[in-house]
Amino acid sequence: xxxxxVVDDSKVIRKVARHILETLDFTVEEAEDGRExxxxxxxxxxxxxxxxxxxxxxxxxxxxxxxxxxxxxxxPKVVFCTTENDAxxxxxxxxxxxxxxxxxxxxxxxxxxxxxxxxxx
Amino acid sequence: MELSDGxxxxxxxxxxxxxxxxxxxxxxxxxxxxxxxxxRERKLPSxxxxxxxxxxxxxxxxxxxxxxxxxxxxxxFYRDRPAFExxxxxxxxxxxxxxxxxxxxRIWSAGCSxxxxxxxxxxxxxxxxxxxxGWTIELIGTDVSRSAIEKARTGLYTQFEVQRGxxxxxxxxxxxxxxxxxxxxxxxxxxxxxxxxxxxVEPPPHPGRFDIILCRNVLLYFPADMRRRVFDRLAQASHExxxxxxxxxxxxxxxxxxxxxxxxxxxxxxxxxRPQAMRxxx
Ligand SMILES: C[S@@+](CC[C@H](N)C(=O)[O-])C[C@H]1O[C@@H](n2cnc3c(N)ncnc32)[C@H](O)[C@@H]1O
Numbered sequence: 001x002x003x004x005x006v007v008d009d010s011k012v013i014r015k016v017a018r019h020i021l022e023t024l025d026f027t028v029e030e031a032e033d034g035r036e037x038x039x040x041x042x043x044x045x046x047x048x049x050x051x052x053x054x055x056x057x058x059x060x061x062x063x064x065x066x067x068x069x070x071x072x073x074x075x076p077k078v079v080f081c082t083t084e085n086d087a088x089x090x091x092x093x094x095x096x097x098x099x100x101x102x103x104x105x106x107x108x109x110x111x112x113x114x115x116x117x118x119x120x121x
Numbered sequence: 122m123e124l125s126d127g128x129x130x131x132x133x134x135x136x137x138x139x140x141x142x143x144x145x146x147x148x149x150x151x152x153x154x155x156x157x158x159x160x161r162e163r164k165l166p167s168x169x170x171x172x173x174x175x176x177x178x179x180x181x182x183x184x185x186x187x188x189x190x191x192x193x194x195x196x197x198f199y200r201d202r203p204a205f206e207x208x209x210x211x212x213x214x215x216x217x218x219x220x221x222x223x224x225x226x227r228i229w230s231a232g233c234s235x236x237x238x239x240x241x242x243x244x245x246x247x248x249x250x251x252x253x254x255g256w257t258i259e260l261i262g263t264d265v266s267r268s269a270i271e272k273a274r275t276g277l278y279t280q281f282e283v284q285r286g287x288x289x290x291x292x293x294x295x296x297x298x299x300x301x302x303x304x305x306x307x308x309x310x311x312x313x314x315x316x317x318x319x320x321x322v323e324p325p326p327h328p329g330r331f332d333i334i335l336c337r338n339v340l341l342y343f344p345a346d347m348r349r350r351v352f353d354r355l356a357q358a359s360h361e362x363x364x365x366x367x368x369x370x371x372x373x374x375x376x377x378x379x380x381x382x383x384x385x386x387x388x389x390x391x392x393x394x395r396p397q398a399m400r401x402x403x
Protein backbone atom coordinates (compact mmCIF):
# COMPACT_ATOMS: atom_id res chain seq x y z
CA UNK A 1 0.00 0.00 0.00
CA UNK A 2 1.25 3.50 -0.84
CA UNK A 3 1.46 6.21 1.78
CA UNK A 4 0.19 9.76 1.44
CA UNK A 5 1.06 12.52 3.89
CA VAL A 6 -1.71 15.13 4.04
CA VAL A 7 -0.34 18.50 5.17
CA ASP A 8 -3.08 21.02 5.94
CA ASP A 9 -3.97 23.16 8.94
CA SER A 10 -7.67 22.53 8.36
CA LYS A 11 -8.97 19.47 10.14
CA VAL A 12 -11.93 19.31 7.76
CA ILE A 13 -9.72 19.22 4.66
CA ARG A 14 -7.51 16.54 6.23
CA LYS A 15 -10.59 14.48 6.96
CA VAL A 16 -12.02 14.85 3.45
CA ALA A 17 -8.66 14.05 1.85
CA ARG A 18 -8.13 11.06 4.15
CA HIS A 19 -11.53 9.68 3.25
CA ILE A 20 -10.89 9.92 -0.50
CA LEU A 21 -7.33 8.59 -0.22
CA GLU A 22 -8.40 5.59 1.85
CA THR A 23 -10.97 4.65 -0.80
CA LEU A 24 -8.05 4.80 -3.27
CA ASP A 25 -6.11 2.32 -1.07
CA PHE A 26 -3.61 4.73 0.44
CA THR A 27 -2.30 4.65 3.98
CA VAL A 28 -2.77 8.20 5.21
CA GLU A 29 -0.64 10.26 7.59
CA GLU A 30 -1.46 13.80 8.63
CA ALA A 31 0.48 16.93 9.57
CA GLU A 32 -0.83 20.37 10.53
CA ASP A 33 2.01 22.41 9.09
CA GLY A 34 5.25 22.19 7.12
CA ARG A 35 7.49 21.66 10.13
CA GLU A 36 5.48 18.72 11.43
CA UNK A 37 5.43 17.37 7.87
CA UNK A 38 9.26 17.53 7.66
CA UNK A 39 9.59 15.58 10.92
CA UNK A 40 7.21 12.95 9.63
CA UNK A 41 9.20 12.67 6.39
CA UNK A 42 12.39 12.13 8.39
CA UNK A 43 10.86 9.16 10.17
CA UNK A 44 8.97 7.71 7.27
CA UNK A 45 9.17 9.11 3.74
CA UNK A 46 5.72 8.91 2.10
CA UNK A 47 5.15 8.10 -1.59
CA UNK A 48 3.24 11.33 -2.06
CA UNK A 49 2.57 14.54 -0.14
CA UNK A 50 -0.68 16.48 -0.48
CA UNK A 51 0.35 19.98 0.47
CA UNK A 52 -1.52 23.15 1.46
CA UNK A 53 0.02 26.57 0.68
CA UNK A 54 -0.74 28.80 3.66
CA UNK A 55 -0.17 27.26 7.05
CA UNK A 56 1.05 28.60 10.40
CA UNK A 57 4.61 27.78 11.56
CA UNK A 58 5.82 26.62 8.15
CA UNK A 59 3.94 27.09 4.86
CA UNK A 60 3.82 24.75 1.88
CA UNK A 61 6.49 26.48 -0.23
CA UNK A 62 9.07 26.50 2.54
CA UNK A 63 8.35 22.83 3.26
CA UNK A 64 8.73 21.97 -0.43
CA UNK A 65 12.03 23.84 -0.88
CA UNK A 66 13.48 22.23 2.25
CA UNK A 67 12.29 18.80 1.16
CA UNK A 68 13.76 19.16 -2.33
CA UNK A 69 17.16 20.18 -0.90
CA UNK A 70 17.32 16.87 0.92
CA UNK A 71 18.20 13.31 -0.09
CA UNK A 72 17.67 13.05 -3.85
CA UNK A 73 17.19 9.31 -3.98
CA UNK A 74 14.17 9.23 -1.79
CA UNK A 75 11.97 12.10 -2.95
CA PRO A 76 8.20 11.78 -2.70
CA LYS A 77 5.81 13.19 -5.29
CA VAL A 78 4.33 16.49 -4.13
CA VAL A 79 0.83 17.60 -5.07
CA PHE A 80 -0.12 21.09 -3.96
CA CYS A 81 -3.71 21.34 -2.77
CA THR A 82 -4.67 24.92 -2.15
CA THR A 83 -7.03 27.87 -2.62
CA GLU A 84 -4.23 29.82 -4.37
CA ASN A 85 -5.88 29.28 -7.71
CA ASP A 86 -4.15 31.38 -10.33
CA ALA A 87 -1.60 30.58 -12.99
CA UNK A 88 1.17 32.56 -11.25
CA UNK A 89 0.95 30.49 -8.06
CA UNK A 90 0.77 27.30 -10.07
CA UNK A 91 3.96 28.17 -11.99
CA UNK A 92 5.76 29.12 -8.79
CA UNK A 93 4.84 25.79 -7.21
CA UNK A 94 6.00 23.79 -10.22
CA UNK A 95 9.27 25.78 -10.33
CA UNK A 96 9.84 24.98 -6.66
CA UNK A 97 9.55 21.26 -7.40
CA UNK A 98 5.86 20.38 -7.09
CA UNK A 99 4.68 17.57 -9.38
CA UNK A 100 1.01 18.45 -9.55
CA UNK A 101 -1.48 21.03 -8.38
CA UNK A 102 -5.04 20.71 -7.10
CA UNK A 103 -7.20 23.81 -6.66
CA UNK A 104 -9.70 23.66 -3.83
CA UNK A 105 -12.51 22.67 -3.96
CA UNK A 106 -11.81 19.26 -5.45
CA UNK A 107 -13.45 15.86 -5.51
CA UNK A 108 -12.46 12.22 -5.73
CA UNK A 109 -12.13 12.23 -9.54
CA UNK A 110 -9.79 15.21 -9.48
CA UNK A 111 -7.58 13.77 -6.79
CA UNK A 112 -7.50 10.28 -8.29
CA UNK A 113 -6.52 11.60 -11.71
CA UNK A 114 -3.75 13.78 -10.26
CA UNK A 115 -2.35 10.80 -8.37
CA UNK A 116 -2.47 8.74 -11.57
CA UNK A 117 -0.68 11.52 -13.43
CA UNK A 118 2.20 11.57 -10.94
CA UNK A 119 2.30 7.77 -11.06
CA UNK A 120 1.34 6.79 -7.54
CA UNK A 121 -2.23 5.58 -8.15
CA MET B 122 -42.18 14.82 -2.14
CA GLU B 123 -43.71 11.65 -3.57
CA LEU B 124 -43.38 10.85 -7.24
CA SER B 125 -46.80 9.56 -8.24
CA ASP B 126 -47.03 6.76 -10.80
CA GLY B 127 -48.85 9.10 -13.15
CA UNK B 128 -46.11 11.71 -13.03
CA UNK B 129 -43.41 9.04 -13.36
CA UNK B 130 -45.13 7.63 -16.44
CA UNK B 131 -45.36 11.03 -18.14
CA UNK B 132 -41.74 11.93 -17.40
CA UNK B 133 -40.44 8.52 -18.49
CA UNK B 134 -42.38 8.66 -21.74
CA UNK B 135 -41.10 12.16 -22.45
CA UNK B 136 -37.48 11.26 -21.78
CA UNK B 137 -37.72 8.05 -23.78
CA UNK B 138 -39.32 9.71 -26.78
CA UNK B 139 -36.63 12.41 -26.89
CA UNK B 140 -33.52 10.41 -26.05
CA UNK B 141 -34.25 6.68 -26.06
CA UNK B 142 -33.36 6.54 -22.37
CA UNK B 143 -35.49 4.86 -19.77
CA UNK B 144 -36.07 6.09 -16.23
CA UNK B 145 -35.53 2.91 -14.30
CA UNK B 146 -37.03 2.58 -10.83
CA UNK B 147 -33.55 2.92 -9.35
CA UNK B 148 -33.15 6.34 -10.99
CA UNK B 149 -36.55 7.65 -9.93
CA UNK B 150 -35.25 9.13 -6.71
CA UNK B 151 -33.07 11.45 -8.77
CA UNK B 152 -36.01 12.91 -10.65
CA UNK B 153 -37.15 15.27 -7.97
CA UNK B 154 -33.66 16.60 -7.26
CA UNK B 155 -33.05 17.00 -10.98
CA UNK B 156 -36.25 18.95 -11.54
CA UNK B 157 -36.22 21.02 -8.36
CA UNK B 158 -34.73 24.23 -9.68
CA UNK B 159 -36.93 24.09 -12.77
CA UNK B 160 -40.05 23.74 -10.57
CA ARG B 161 -38.90 26.62 -8.41
CA GLU B 162 -38.36 28.84 -11.47
CA ARG B 163 -41.82 28.03 -12.83
CA LYS B 164 -43.42 28.25 -9.34
CA LEU B 165 -44.81 24.74 -9.61
CA PRO B 166 -45.26 23.22 -6.12
CA SER B 167 -45.10 19.51 -7.01
CA UNK B 168 -44.15 17.04 -9.71
CA UNK B 169 -47.83 16.40 -10.34
CA UNK B 170 -48.31 20.11 -11.02
CA UNK B 171 -45.31 20.03 -13.33
CA UNK B 172 -46.56 17.06 -15.32
CA UNK B 173 -50.09 18.51 -15.52
CA UNK B 174 -48.65 21.77 -16.84
CA UNK B 175 -46.47 19.81 -19.24
CA UNK B 176 -49.48 17.87 -20.53
CA UNK B 177 -51.45 21.10 -21.03
CA UNK B 178 -48.89 22.12 -23.65
CA UNK B 179 -49.15 25.75 -22.55
CA UNK B 180 -45.39 26.25 -22.52
CA UNK B 181 -43.73 24.72 -25.57
CA UNK B 182 -40.19 25.01 -24.22
CA UNK B 183 -40.98 23.23 -20.96
CA UNK B 184 -40.64 19.70 -22.33
CA UNK B 185 -37.13 20.53 -23.61
CA UNK B 186 -36.16 22.00 -20.27
CA UNK B 187 -37.45 18.91 -18.40
CA UNK B 188 -35.50 16.56 -20.67
CA UNK B 189 -32.33 18.64 -20.28
CA UNK B 190 -32.70 18.56 -16.51
CA UNK B 191 -33.21 14.79 -16.43
CA UNK B 192 -30.06 14.00 -18.41
CA UNK B 193 -26.95 13.11 -16.46
CA UNK B 194 -24.11 15.18 -17.93
CA UNK B 195 -21.32 13.94 -15.66
CA UNK B 196 -17.99 13.97 -17.46
CA UNK B 197 -14.36 15.03 -17.08
CA PHE B 198 -11.13 15.20 -19.05
CA TYR B 199 -9.45 11.87 -19.85
CA ARG B 200 -12.12 10.12 -17.82
CA ASP B 201 -10.74 6.69 -17.04
CA ARG B 202 -7.13 7.53 -17.78
CA PRO B 203 -5.78 3.97 -18.31
CA ALA B 204 -8.33 3.44 -21.09
CA PHE B 205 -7.30 6.72 -22.77
CA GLU B 206 -3.66 5.67 -22.56
CA UNK B 207 -4.56 2.47 -24.38
CA UNK B 208 -6.56 4.32 -27.02
CA UNK B 209 -4.04 7.09 -27.63
CA UNK B 210 -1.05 4.74 -27.34
CA UNK B 211 -1.07 1.32 -29.04
CA UNK B 212 -4.55 1.46 -30.57
CA UNK B 213 -3.95 4.81 -32.27
CA UNK B 214 -0.50 3.72 -33.50
CA UNK B 215 -2.03 0.66 -35.17
CA UNK B 216 -4.69 2.78 -36.81
CA UNK B 217 -2.09 5.29 -37.93
CA UNK B 218 -0.21 2.57 -39.82
CA UNK B 219 -3.41 1.53 -41.56
CA UNK B 220 -4.29 5.10 -42.56
CA UNK B 221 -0.78 6.07 -43.64
CA UNK B 222 -2.09 6.29 -47.25
CA UNK B 223 -4.97 8.71 -46.86
CA UNK B 224 -3.60 10.46 -43.75
CA UNK B 225 -7.14 11.10 -42.55
CA UNK B 226 -8.69 10.22 -39.19
CA ARG B 227 -12.31 10.85 -38.34
CA ILE B 228 -13.21 10.64 -34.69
CA TRP B 229 -16.68 10.81 -33.14
CA SER B 230 -17.34 11.46 -29.48
CA ALA B 231 -20.97 10.33 -29.25
CA GLY B 232 -22.76 11.57 -26.13
CA CYS B 233 -19.95 14.02 -25.48
CA SER B 234 -21.79 16.05 -22.83
CA UNK B 235 -20.01 19.37 -22.21
CA UNK B 236 -17.07 18.52 -24.45
CA UNK B 237 -14.29 17.32 -22.13
CA UNK B 238 -14.00 13.96 -23.88
CA UNK B 239 -13.61 15.45 -27.36
CA UNK B 240 -11.24 18.17 -26.12
CA UNK B 241 -9.09 15.51 -24.40
CA UNK B 242 -8.48 14.03 -27.85
CA UNK B 243 -7.90 17.45 -29.42
CA UNK B 244 -5.26 18.18 -26.76
CA UNK B 245 -3.50 14.91 -27.47
CA UNK B 246 -3.20 15.63 -31.19
CA UNK B 247 -2.13 19.20 -30.52
CA UNK B 248 0.63 17.96 -28.22
CA UNK B 249 1.90 15.62 -30.93
CA UNK B 250 1.77 18.16 -33.72
CA UNK B 251 4.96 16.99 -35.39
CA UNK B 252 3.95 13.35 -35.43
CA UNK B 253 0.64 14.22 -37.10
CA UNK B 254 1.99 16.77 -39.54
CA GLY B 255 0.28 16.38 -42.90
CA TRP B 256 -2.65 14.51 -41.41
CA THR B 257 -6.26 15.67 -41.27
CA ILE B 258 -7.83 14.91 -37.92
CA GLU B 259 -11.58 15.50 -37.88
CA LEU B 260 -13.12 15.54 -34.43
CA ILE B 261 -16.87 15.58 -33.94
CA GLY B 262 -18.65 15.79 -30.60
CA THR B 263 -22.39 15.17 -30.43
CA ASP B 264 -24.98 15.10 -27.68
CA VAL B 265 -28.74 15.16 -27.46
CA SER B 266 -28.53 17.95 -24.86
CA ARG B 267 -28.57 21.37 -26.49
CA SER B 268 -27.30 23.13 -23.38
CA ALA B 269 -24.38 20.67 -23.07
CA ILE B 270 -23.41 21.27 -26.71
CA GLU B 271 -23.68 25.04 -26.28
CA LYS B 272 -21.35 24.88 -23.31
CA ALA B 273 -18.94 22.60 -25.17
CA ARG B 274 -18.79 25.11 -28.00
CA THR B 275 -17.89 27.98 -25.67
CA GLY B 276 -14.91 26.03 -24.33
CA LEU B 277 -15.45 27.73 -20.97
CA TYR B 278 -15.06 25.70 -17.80
CA THR B 279 -15.26 26.48 -14.11
CA GLN B 280 -12.18 26.08 -11.99
CA PHE B 281 -13.67 22.88 -10.59
CA GLU B 282 -14.30 21.43 -14.05
CA VAL B 283 -11.05 22.44 -15.72
CA GLN B 284 -8.81 20.51 -13.36
CA ARG B 285 -10.93 17.34 -13.26
CA GLY B 286 -8.75 14.82 -15.07
CA UNK B 287 -6.17 17.25 -16.47
CA UNK B 288 -2.50 17.46 -15.61
CA UNK B 289 -1.77 20.95 -14.28
CA UNK B 290 0.77 21.80 -16.99
CA UNK B 291 -1.63 20.67 -19.67
CA UNK B 292 -4.27 22.92 -18.10
CA UNK B 293 -1.91 25.89 -18.12
CA UNK B 294 -0.87 25.25 -21.72
CA UNK B 295 -4.33 24.64 -23.12
CA UNK B 296 -6.49 27.04 -21.11
CA UNK B 297 -6.45 30.72 -20.37
CA UNK B 298 -7.54 31.97 -16.98
CA UNK B 299 -10.50 34.37 -17.27
CA UNK B 300 -12.13 36.63 -14.70
CA UNK B 301 -14.61 34.95 -12.36
CA UNK B 302 -12.67 31.71 -11.85
CA UNK B 303 -13.38 30.43 -15.36
CA UNK B 304 -10.92 28.99 -17.81
CA UNK B 305 -11.18 29.22 -21.58
CA UNK B 306 -9.81 26.61 -23.94
CA UNK B 307 -7.32 27.92 -26.49
CA UNK B 308 -8.84 29.02 -29.81
CA UNK B 309 -6.91 26.32 -31.75
CA UNK B 310 -8.39 23.56 -29.64
CA UNK B 311 -11.83 25.11 -29.75
CA UNK B 312 -11.65 25.12 -33.54
CA UNK B 313 -10.39 21.54 -33.62
CA UNK B 314 -13.74 20.08 -32.54
CA UNK B 315 -17.05 20.39 -34.33
CA UNK B 316 -19.91 20.09 -31.81
CA UNK B 317 -23.44 19.23 -32.92
CA UNK B 318 -26.77 18.44 -31.31
CA UNK B 319 -27.57 14.87 -32.31
CA UNK B 320 -29.33 11.89 -30.81
CA UNK B 321 -27.83 8.43 -30.97
CA VAL B 322 -31.15 7.00 -32.07
CA GLU B 323 -30.82 8.98 -35.33
CA PRO B 324 -28.55 8.07 -38.26
CA PRO B 325 -24.90 8.98 -37.55
CA PRO B 326 -23.78 12.57 -38.16
CA HIS B 327 -21.98 13.64 -41.32
CA PRO B 328 -19.81 12.21 -42.86
CA GLY B 329 -21.30 9.00 -41.49
CA ARG B 330 -18.12 6.90 -41.16
CA PHE B 331 -15.56 7.17 -38.39
CA ASP B 332 -12.23 5.58 -37.56
CA ILE B 333 -12.66 5.96 -33.81
CA ILE B 334 -15.98 6.17 -31.99
CA LEU B 335 -16.24 6.96 -28.31
CA CYS B 336 -19.64 6.19 -26.86
CA ARG B 337 -19.03 6.28 -23.16
CA ASN B 338 -21.34 6.22 -20.17
CA VAL B 339 -24.36 6.83 -22.37
CA LEU B 340 -25.70 3.42 -23.32
CA LEU B 341 -26.07 2.28 -19.73
CA TYR B 342 -29.24 4.39 -19.51
CA PHE B 343 -30.82 2.72 -22.55
CA PRO B 344 -33.14 -0.31 -22.49
CA ALA B 345 -31.60 -3.44 -24.05
CA ASP B 346 -33.41 -3.25 -27.39
CA MET B 347 -32.54 0.42 -27.85
CA ARG B 348 -28.93 -0.31 -26.93
CA ARG B 349 -28.83 -2.99 -29.62
CA ARG B 350 -30.22 -0.51 -32.15
CA VAL B 351 -27.58 2.05 -31.21
CA PHE B 352 -24.83 -0.56 -31.62
CA ASP B 353 -26.27 -1.30 -35.10
CA ARG B 354 -25.94 2.40 -35.93
CA LEU B 355 -22.40 2.57 -34.53
CA ALA B 356 -21.46 -0.43 -36.66
CA GLN B 357 -22.87 1.34 -39.75
CA ALA B 358 -20.84 4.39 -38.80
CA SER B 359 -17.54 2.51 -38.60
CA HIS B 360 -15.08 0.85 -40.94
CA GLU B 361 -13.99 -2.78 -40.65
CA UNK B 362 -10.93 -1.72 -38.66
CA UNK B 363 -12.41 1.16 -36.63
CA UNK B 364 -12.08 1.32 -32.86
CA UNK B 365 -14.96 1.63 -30.42
CA UNK B 366 -14.36 2.89 -26.90
CA UNK B 367 -17.04 2.46 -24.24
CA UNK B 368 -17.17 3.62 -20.62
CA UNK B 369 -15.14 1.81 -17.97
CA UNK B 370 -18.01 -0.36 -16.76
CA UNK B 371 -19.53 -1.01 -20.17
CA UNK B 372 -19.17 -3.89 -22.60
CA UNK B 373 -20.49 -5.16 -25.93
CA UNK B 374 -20.71 -8.71 -24.65
CA UNK B 375 -24.29 -9.90 -24.75
CA UNK B 376 -25.40 -6.56 -26.25
CA UNK B 377 -24.52 -6.77 -29.92
CA UNK B 378 -22.93 -9.11 -32.44
CA UNK B 379 -21.39 -6.23 -34.40
CA UNK B 380 -18.43 -5.59 -32.10
CA UNK B 381 -15.95 -7.79 -30.30
CA UNK B 382 -13.19 -7.18 -27.78
CA UNK B 383 -9.92 -5.93 -29.27
CA UNK B 384 -7.56 -8.70 -28.22
CA UNK B 385 -4.50 -6.44 -28.59
CA UNK B 386 -6.03 -3.66 -26.50
CA UNK B 387 -8.30 -5.11 -23.88
CA UNK B 388 -11.06 -2.69 -22.95
CA UNK B 389 -11.42 -1.38 -26.50
CA UNK B 390 -13.64 -2.89 -29.17
CA UNK B 391 -13.40 -3.57 -32.88
CA UNK B 392 -15.89 -4.66 -35.51
CA UNK B 393 -16.78 -8.33 -35.53
CA UNK B 394 -15.95 -10.16 -38.75
CA ARG B 395 -18.94 -9.94 -41.12
CA PRO B 396 -21.52 -12.72 -40.65
CA GLN B 397 -21.23 -13.68 -44.37
CA ALA B 398 -17.50 -14.09 -44.04
CA MET B 399 -17.98 -16.20 -40.96
CA ARG B 400 -20.56 -18.36 -42.68
CA UNK B 401 -18.34 -18.79 -45.73
CA UNK B 402 -15.45 -19.81 -43.52
CA UNK B 403 -17.44 -22.45 -41.62
C1 LIG C 1 -22.87 10.67 -18.34
S1 LIG C 1 -22.61 11.66 -19.76
C2 LIG C 1 -21.14 10.95 -20.43
C3 LIG C 1 -20.29 11.96 -21.14
C4 LIG C 1 -18.98 11.42 -21.70
N1 LIG C 1 -19.20 10.53 -22.81
C5 LIG C 1 -18.18 10.72 -20.62
O1 LIG C 1 -18.12 9.49 -20.60
O2 LIG C 1 -17.61 11.39 -19.77
C6 LIG C 1 -23.90 11.02 -20.83
C7 LIG C 1 -24.30 11.96 -21.96
O3 LIG C 1 -25.10 11.25 -22.91
C8 LIG C 1 -26.05 12.15 -23.42
N2 LIG C 1 -27.15 11.39 -24.04
C9 LIG C 1 -28.16 10.76 -23.45
N3 LIG C 1 -28.98 10.22 -24.36
C10 LIG C 1 -28.45 10.52 -25.58
C11 LIG C 1 -28.85 10.25 -26.93
N4 LIG C 1 -29.96 9.57 -27.20
N5 LIG C 1 -28.07 10.71 -27.91
C12 LIG C 1 -26.95 11.43 -27.64
N6 LIG C 1 -26.53 11.71 -26.39
C13 LIG C 1 -27.28 11.26 -25.38
C14 LIG C 1 -26.45 12.97 -22.22
O4 LIG C 1 -27.04 14.20 -22.61
C15 LIG C 1 -25.13 13.14 -21.50
O5 LIG C 1 -24.49 14.33 -21.86
